[in-house]
Amino acid sequence: MAVTVNFEQQLLEEAASSPVVAMMRLTLEIDRELRKLLAVTGNLARYQGEMPEAVDLLHNLELPRELRDTLTQFWSLRNHVVHNQVSEHLALRALDYGLRILRMVKSIPRHSYIVVRADIPVWPNAACIPPARPDVRGVMIETYSPEGESTGVQVFPTTKTYSGGESVSWEWNLQNKRGWGPSWYQEPDPLDPTKKTIKSAWGESLEFIGRNLNDI
Numbered sequence: 001m002a003v004t005v006n007f008e009q010q011l012l013e014e015a016a017s018s019p020v021v022a023m024m025r026l027t028l029e030i031d032r033e034l035r036k037l038l039a040v041t042g043n044l045a046r047y048q049g050e051m052p053e054a055v056d057l058l059h060n061l062e063l064p065r066e067l068r069d070t071l072t073q074f075w076s077l078r079n080h081v082v083h084n085q086v087s088e089h090l091a092l093r094a095l096d097y098g099l100r101i102l103r104m105v106k107s108i109p110r111h112s113y114i115v116v117r118a119d120i121p122v123w124p125n126a127a128c129i130p131p132a133r134p135d136v137r138g139v140m141i142e143t144y145s146p147e148g149e150s151t152g153v154q155v156f157p158t159t160k161t162y163s164g165g166e167s168v169s170w171e172w173n174l175q176n177k178r179g180w181g182p183s184w185y186q187e188p189d190p191l192d193p194t195k196k197t198i199k200s201a202w203g204e205s206l207e208f209i210g211r212n213l214n215d216i
Helices: 002-015 019-040 053-057 067-084 088-107
Strands: 112-120 137-144 150-158 183-188 196-202
Touching: 002 019, 002 088, 019 053, 019 067, 019 088, 053 067, 067 088, 150 196
Parallel strands: none
Antiparallel strands: 112 137, 137 150, 183 196
């Protein structure tokens, strides 16, 4: 919340000298927050950049009742200001709507996905007899509920590079629909790294391609 307050304060100070510039900066921030929200719900690929449409893509979430109307009014004012270069009064109205939207979007409960382990070798057999699969590695993702409670850990196939601790989007490679059959991995014993337990990674799965939320 402190970050939001700090951003709002900077924005209001900027609006005192240039409301239109402040409105455009706020537009980019709202779009970024909407993209992050769409990313963790698996809907980012369907977003075309028209803000009001984001509400339809987020229909499975508990959205504030006034979000749709406020987004529509903000988007209309924003387009009017940008394309017609009209009065700063409209820019200030858009700024008011936009700040309300930003607060609402940031307050929407959502799941989060954290990388626990990356670059995990996986085998096509339950005995993990070499060689490991040469064209894919596993990434271990822990899912957290909107309340911050862990709901489980899963391993998914990927050809991307990840780092432990990353907060990532929920995205899958649906373009070439490349997938892998049953695979297994070795889980090190936390008390004795020389001991490993063989576990199932996945049965059938497409490629996980989630992105770091900071890069969205």
